Amino acid sequence: MEAQKINLKQVLGITAEYSNDQELVSLHKPFEVKATFFPGAESNIHFHPYQDEYYKVHEGQIELYLDGKWKTIKAGEEAFIPRRAVHGFRNKSRYPAYLTNTHSPGLNFGASLVAMELLVKEGKINGMKGFKNLAYLSQHALKYTETTESVKPPKLVLMVMAKLGALLGYKI
Incomplete structure (x- = not known):
């Protein structure tokens, strides 16, 4: 294996x-x-x-x-x-x-990890700080709420960051 x-x-x-x-x-x-x-x-x-x-x-x-x-x-x-x-x-x-x-069960947790790694490989994220990283990570988190829901930061913050990022052209 x-x-x-x-x-x-x-x-x-x-x-x-x-x-x-x-x-x-x-x-x-x-x-x-x-x-x-x-x-x-x-x-x-x-x-x-x-x-x-x-x-x-x-x-x-x-x-x-x-x-x-x-x-x-x-x-x-x-x-x-x-x-x-x-x-x-x-x-x-x-x-x-x-x-x-x-x-x-696994649901889409494995897929979410692979998708996050792809964001790294594509150069879209390189950490947990900075507007660009937070915009992409927020979009990613909202895409995978079936398996993981954020408490801190709260979902409303993720929604705002994801939307602002999308308006600036950051899209996963």
Whole structure:
């Protein structure tokens, strides 16, 4: 089984690998990646409306925002995030963390990661800051609300940024 690699280091501070036998879009099967969360990796605060999420840390540690507070998850530990639970991740340590991350069912989560990587490859995004990056990332987030809904920043902010970006010619 050959693995496909997704490089989102510039944007989220992560890289991920998934096996070729997985579907990027699946209504029934989970989507699982072996991920590296580099120092400084961070997501927005969000939830998955129709998916449960699972983390298993193999090496290093990450911080997981869940139940309104940050909790450190270390090597050998696991975390289950039920659908609709508000959460986020970050790696504030000086070392990479290696983990398995699963979304169940996969829905279009795999496709959303591949689409974000394409935005990087096309030079449309190169980070999480700056108007152009935020416009494209907002458009991307709104396209994939089936799998991920942003809480911070709120959806209204994403809608405004996406619209302003589109008016200036930024379109995914």
